[in-house]
Amino acid sequence: MEHFIVSARKYRPQIFEDVIGQETITNTLENAIKNNHLAQALLFTGPRGVGKTTCARILAKRINQESMQNVSEDEDFAFNIFELDAASNNSVDDIRSLTDQVRIPPQVGKYKVYIIDEVHMLSQSAFNAFLKTLEEPPAHAIFILATTEKHKIIPTILSRCQIFDFKRITVNDIKNYLKKIAKEEQISAEDDALHIIAQKADGALRDALSIYDRVVSFCGKELTRQAVAENLNVLDYEVYFRVTDLILENKIPDLLLEFNSILSKGFDAHHFIIGLASHFRDLLVAKTPNTVSLLEVGENTQKTYIDQAKKSSDNFLLKAIEIANTGDLRYKESKNQRLLIELILMQLSSITFDGEKKNDNQFIIPAHHFKKSTAAQLAIDKETSIIPVTSSEDTSYTSEKEELTSNTKNVIEEPQQPEIQKPNLKLEPRRISALSISNIDNQQESISKKLDFVDESLLPKDEFTSEQLVKLWDEFSHQQLQSGKKLKNAVLTSAEPSCNGNEILYQVSSKNMKEQFLSIAPYLLKFLKEKLNNYSIFITVEILETIQKKYAHTPKEKYELLSKKNIELDLLRERFKLEL
Numbered sequence: 001m002e003h004f005i006v007s008a009r010k011y012r013p014q015i016f017e018d019v020i021g022q023e024t025i026t027n028t029l030e031n032a033i034k035n036n037h038l039a040q041a042l043l044f045t046g047p048r049g050v051g052k053t054t055c056a057r058i059l060a061k062r063i064n065q066e067s068m069q070n071v072s073e074d075e076d077f078a079f080n081i082f083e084l085d086a087a088s089n090n091s092v093d094d095i096r097s098l099t100d101q102v103r104i105p106p107q108v109g110k111y112k113v114y115i116i117d118e119v120h121m122l123s124q125s126a127f128n129a130f131l132k133t134l135e136e137p138p139a140h141a142i143f144i145l146a147t148t149e150k151h152k153i154i155p156t157i158l159s160r161c162q163i164f165d166f167k168r169i170t171v172n173d174i175k176n177y178l179k180k181i182a183k184e185e186q187i188s189a190e191d192d193a194l195h196i197i198a199q200k201a202d203g204a205l206r207d208a209l210s211i212y213d214r215v216v217s218f219c220g221k222e223l224t225r226q227a228v229a230e231n232l233n234v235l236d237y238e239v240y241f242r243v244t245d246l247i248l249e250n251k252i253p254d255l256l257l258e259f260n261s262i263l264s265k266g267f268d269a270h271h272f273i274i275g276l277a278s279h280f281r282d283l284l285v286a287k288t289p290n291t292v293s294l295l296e297v298g299e300n301t302q303k304t305y306i307d308q309a310k311k312s313s314d315n316f317l318l319k320a321i322e323i324a325n326t327g328d329l330r331y332k333e334s335k336n337q338r339l340l341i342e343l344i345l346m347q348l349s350s351i352t353f354d355g356e357k358k359n360d361n362q363f364i365i366p367a368h369h370f371k372k373s374t375a376a377q378l379a380i381d382k383e384t385s386i387i388p389v390t391s392s393e394d395t396s397y398t399s400e401k402e403e404l405t406s407n408t409k410n411v412i413e414e415p416q417q418p419e420i421q422k423p424n425l426k427l428e429p430r431r432i433s434a435l436s437i438s439n440i441d442n443q444q445e446s447i448s449k450k451l452d453f454v455d456e457s458l459l460p461k462d463e464f465t466s467e468q469l470v471k472l473w474d475e476f477s478h479q480q481l482q483s484g485k486k487l488k489n490a491v492l493t494s495a496e497p498s499c500n501g502n503e504i505l506y507q508v509s510s511k512n513m514k515e516q517f518l519s520i521a522p523y524l525l526k527f528l529k530e531k532l533n534n535y536s537i538f539i540t541v542e543i544l545e546t547i548q549k550k551y552a553h554t555p556k557e558k559y560e561l562l563s564k565k566n567i568e569l570d571l572l573r574e575r576f577k578l579e580l
Helices: 023-034 052-067 092-102 124-135 171-184 191-201 205-219 225-232 237-248 252-264 269-286 289-294 299-311 314-330 337-349 375-384 397-405 434-449 466-482 486-492 511-532 555-565 568-576
Strands: 041-045 081-085 112-117 141-147 162-165 498-500 503-508 538-543
Touching (some): 052 081, 081 092, 092 112, 092 124, 171 191, 191 205, 191 225, 191 299, 205 225, 237 252, 237 269, 237 337, 252 337, 269 314, 503 511, 511 538, 555 568
Parallel strands (some): 041 141, 081 112, 112 141, 503 538
Antiparallel strands (some): 498 503
């Protein structure tokens, strides 16, 4: 069995031209060597896997090649290059040993190059012991320091080095390099599959090569987008395209099922909402031909982005990005994170809803829009040959309550129609046994309960007086007080209702009181309709700032109320210099 060498070692660049994504730095080092303008100490800093140590080795080899003539290309000058891992050799003694070695000139070549990796791991004392040697080394010594955390290096070391900042390698550069390697190894790889690997690497070529080896072990000689996404456990573009289509079609139930499927596959909800926000951003970018180049995706995926961008309006995408970004910011603070993402998805699906929107910011399509007849109910209707009475509006209490809590409409309508006499249900004549008669009666009763829709013209509309209204209003507020709902009672008794025909007008003094009143209004309206025997009445609530407050809540309000009743209270406060 042949010994396997990982791609990160097998394809490590040997010359500056092979270094990917760091052209500025490699060109600078090449010119410095040619012009004999190389500093005695260099600091290579940047993220992991971007070529710091590789460039240090190439530089150490190149400066010795330039100093000698007729040198073989295979000569690596191994005796002139010393690598020190500062993560494990970070003491003062290690640095003293290094400075002792620096004094000895090289036996082959002109320079001795010391590469100190992870230099930020040196102790404070080791840094101080290294200062003098780093600033004035022998003419034959060059130091190359490499680190991923430049901020941990003391300023006195930084001031003695020529600093080179390595950048993250772009997705396209990594993808093209992987494509080149796949071609050399005779592996068939889809462009989108290599793009997923490049994105997963997050700008580190070494990570990309490690992922590439792992995926090749899984897929063999053919890398497909689906196989790579499955192996790396990443959310594919198709998932976001499918989710966006459901959002544009306002299919909240299907969208929640899709989200549940994503979670069941082990994906993190936070990563999902971050990816969805990025997907909306990419759709916005794809709407303009000039900015399509900003999409870091394959050609086939780019076409899909352009097609879906045509179906999405600018207004929808801007609102969707804002809502998804809000979900990202609030995710870590939320106690019920799944519920938060589900609410975000429902709000996204409601952006393009054509129906009545009562609150654009947090509007969610009411549940009754998605109600469908179940198979069992259809079977019962078919068996009994009953055609239920239909209405243009759904009058179920649950749906109306959901609409009421999702908006701040001033007019409150009754959430549930009262029970009225249902038409007699007659079954088709057939032979039945005596034992099944009671079962049929129960079946008729259960069917009659399902007829929730009634004709409003059949409901009574008796006239009533203001005195009757006030009396019943007080009775309902007293019921709230007895049940422990003191805040509801306070809101209901803060003013006196008035009536104008079937309209009941109620005025409150603040927005908070209005919200409290709206939460109890459906129950109040049902109570009044039953007691007044008038099912056409409705309540209109208004905010009137000039209403005199009947209750004192703050210490200042309580003091003002007491001082009006007893003027000597002010004298007492002044004499003893009291404060609230």
